Amino acid sequence: MMELLADTHLHLYSCYDLDYAFSGLIDRLVAHNPQAVFAAFLAERSGYNFYEHLQTGEKILRDFVIEHAGNNLVLRRKKDARCLTVLPGRQIIAAENIEVLALCTDALFADGIPAAELIKLILKKNGVPVLPWSPGKWFFQRGKVIDHLLHSFTPQNFLIGDVSLRPHGWPLPLLMRKAKRLGYQIISGSDPLPFPGQEAQFGRYASRIISTEQKLGPDDTLRSLLAGKAEAISIGQRASLLELFKRLRYNRQVRRGQEKHLSDEI
DSSP, X not given: OEEEEEEEEEOOOTTSOHHHHHHHHHHHHHTTOTTSEEEEEEOBOTTOOXXXXXXXXXXXXXXXXXXXXXXXEEEEETTXXXXXXXXXXXXXXXXXXXXXXXXXXXXXXXXXXXXHHHHXXXXXXXXXXXXXXXXXXXSHHHHHHHHHHHHHSOTTTOEEEEETTSOTTOOOOHHHHHHHHXXXXXXXXXXXXXXXXXXXXXXXXXXXXXXXXXXXXXXXXXXXXXXXXXXXXXXXXOOOHHHHHHHHHHHHHHHHHHHHHHHHHO
């Protein structure tokens, strides 16, 4: 048996203190099981590629030594030698305006591709496709798209993502319950927002993945969920409804401020 503790939905932004972010992630995961393997699955948005900057040495971390492990990076913390594997990945906006994650791959994908085609493309690039829940984006027409994907594919083709932005105490959304009944595995992640201080969310909500196979890397451990050879359990805690409201409101304010700054420059 192998146990992997991982935040499976992480974004990196220039406003983040990455040393603080990754160190906090390690500490939160260690609190659940200090003997487990720890990982951070990135889902970088269009226009961002911090993974490449870390890989090439363009981005330097003061508290970690960066080591290369195949296509992944291992951050070894200087103060205690604890290791965190960081895996590349992307977040893509499909043609139907739903989010699709491509984990465990450094391939780039254009926004605007139909979701079904995108899932097939991610699999072809040896990535792990994930349909992450997002506030307000699994209802109405987009909900029908998710429902269609659940029936068009099988649990061997993609995973479902739960995030800390789904308020604590809320029941599992209808489509997530349906996915579970159909055999789809649900993984969990923090999904931090793009404003300063959100790096404190890293590892707040994460996954414990227990695989029947030994000596797998974090990427293959995640893939073993698709093969039905592992089980994912949520750990940590999601945001309260009040906290969610505050985070989303502040995110809107930051976005408006950025848009105003751009219009003033024009």
